Amino acid sequence: MNQTKKTLLLVDDDSAHRTMLKAHLGSEGYEIIEAVDGDVAVHLARERHVDLVLLDLKMQRMDGLEALAEIHKHKPELTVIIITAFSSVENAVEAMKQGAFDYVTKPVDSDALSLTVKRALDFKSLQQENSTLKQRLGEKFDLGNLIGSSQPMQELAETLALVAPADATVLITGESGTGKELVAGAVHHNSQRKDAPFIKVNCAALHENLLESELFGHEKGAFTGAAEQRKGRFELADKGTLFLDEIGDMSLTTQAKILRVLQEGEFERLGGAKTIKVDVRMLAATHKNLEQMAEEGSFRQDLFFRLSVVPLHLPPLRERPMDIPALAEHFLKRYCDKNRKDIRSFESEALEALLAYAWPGNIRELENAIERAVILCLEEQILLQHLPVQVRQSYADNSERPFAIRPGLTLKDMEKELILSTLRQTDNNRTRAAEILGITRQTLQNKLKEYGLT
Structure with missing residues (x-):
């Protein structure tokens, strides 16, 4: 040097x-x-x-x-x-x-x-x-409520910074509760269309006929109960962004109409003959394997290729445990403010339990757990007893504590402790430890150097 x-x-x-x-x-x-x-x-x-x-x-x-x-x-x-x-x-x-x-x-x-x-x-x-x-990312890209310093989240931030200013269609995949809607919001709010509407539709929440009406609108008398003309979400999103959540639940008939809008930028309202032109950027999300569905015939292959111009995958929370402390602190502050409570931190056992649990419901489940804990807590710290039963049970069943959190540790201290305990678990195999932590080997090397552990 x-x-x-x-x-x-x-x-x-x-x-x-x-x-x-x-x-x-x-x-x-x-x-x-x-x-x-x-x-x-x-x-x-x-x-x-x-x-x-x-x-x-x-x-x-x-x-x-x-x-x-x-x-x-x-x-x-x-x-x-x-x-x-x-x-x-x-x-x-x-x-x-x-x-x-x-x-x-x-x-x-x-x-x-x-x-x-x-x-x-x-x-x-x-x-x-x-x-x-951070300054460059701050100037170019606002991550909003996307929180995490793990390697997958850093890579996602870098990709989003490139994707957002473009006008390409984006397909966001990941398990339920991983934050796909937050990613869609970050793409829109950092795009050239950020001052135009951002319209969201949950395709799984509506029956096929209702979904078509919701997307494309309808004319008066188009069906029983259609007492007046109504604009659909595509019209409302004109010059802006339309986010179709759980697009894997959409019928083949509706898929064909979506494909037409993507290819030609036009459609007709239900019961109408007039062709309506729109300029909309489309973002879609699903927890399903659309590629496999396309091979099986339950999802249009041509639509799959049109949607996945830029594919983004959100890893489950269990694959990025280093993000759990920061997410927990974020939700603690949010729900303390909402419930007008002054809870300062997590007791060490409670933090260990949060880190030991697999979180099958991902960030959404973690958020619900912290909100519940804030409501139940009457002390200055969240205790183990305030966490949901499945989190406590998982902690009790885990006789081999992979890490030990002591009172007074900062988030940086917890990160260091997690790295050390993972290295102990893997007999100092840095490649395997990096995989478990959800970071690259080079990032692990940098962290070790930062903490003076090389």
Whole structure:
């Protein structure tokens, strides 16, 4: 790794010690700026480009803790490593609480110092890359309520960012409750049609005749009860987007009419003779295997190919367990706000149970479980007893706890714990661990590096 462009600010009032550290770090290709005391370091950090600060705790004019606070007041993103005598480790830990990245003890071990500096710079680089990516995604694509940092969700976000601005038909597949409607909404709201109507139809909820009337509209007297003319969803969606949910439940007759609209952009209302032209982008979703249905003859093959110009698949929640904590926190906040409750977090056993359960109903089932828990909870934490019986039973039956969540863990801590426990389960087989976690092997490697576990 070429370090020549990295600049370190070395702060120590002991000139001999400073000279020794400068010689070692300089030999590794770093550019070194020296400061003889904390007040000088604060000035240099403000005025010069610095990638990392090595800051001694004990100095005469301004000690390390005070200098750390002043440096972060002006440059909160600047990485700082504390240098301390072994007897002052408590102060070094206090410095870490105040934002220092890590500390090294005197007498400084050269190899340990090199490793700590490299780890700090690698972590800073990763933070900058993540920040840049988030900014670019934020500028180009609004994910709305699509939540998750797992590899499948990252890949989905990247694909959506490319697909949404185009005008292609999109087929969204996945089990019930995986969030297909949210994906459709994200496509529309990031498309050129975002200011036009977004119309949704659940094809499974309506009988064939009612569905045709709903989609294409009807003229007065077209059938018993048709007391007046009514526009269908295609007309209402003109210049916008029409989302057909559970399109696999549609009859072959209705499928033929949908195909005509896709190919020619026209149709007639039920009971009408006038051909109506529309400009509609169509999105469709199903939990069924349309390709197999097309082979069996229960779904039109030509319509299947027209719909699946851009296929998007949503993985079930059990294949992306790393997203469960973030989703649970999201739903906790939503239903606390809705029910005017002040529940701060999940008790450790409750979180373990959420992570251990397979969630056959996917995100929808998780959301319902959290809403129920919020309603039942009278404490400041969601407890195991507040979760549905099937979640508690699954937890009780799982005698081998794949991970252990301790009170006070952050979401980052939980992610680290989940990675470590999965590696233990797989005897440190990183390829298998990545598959279980729903991420690529490279992403797992990056996570391990981020947490200093390499």
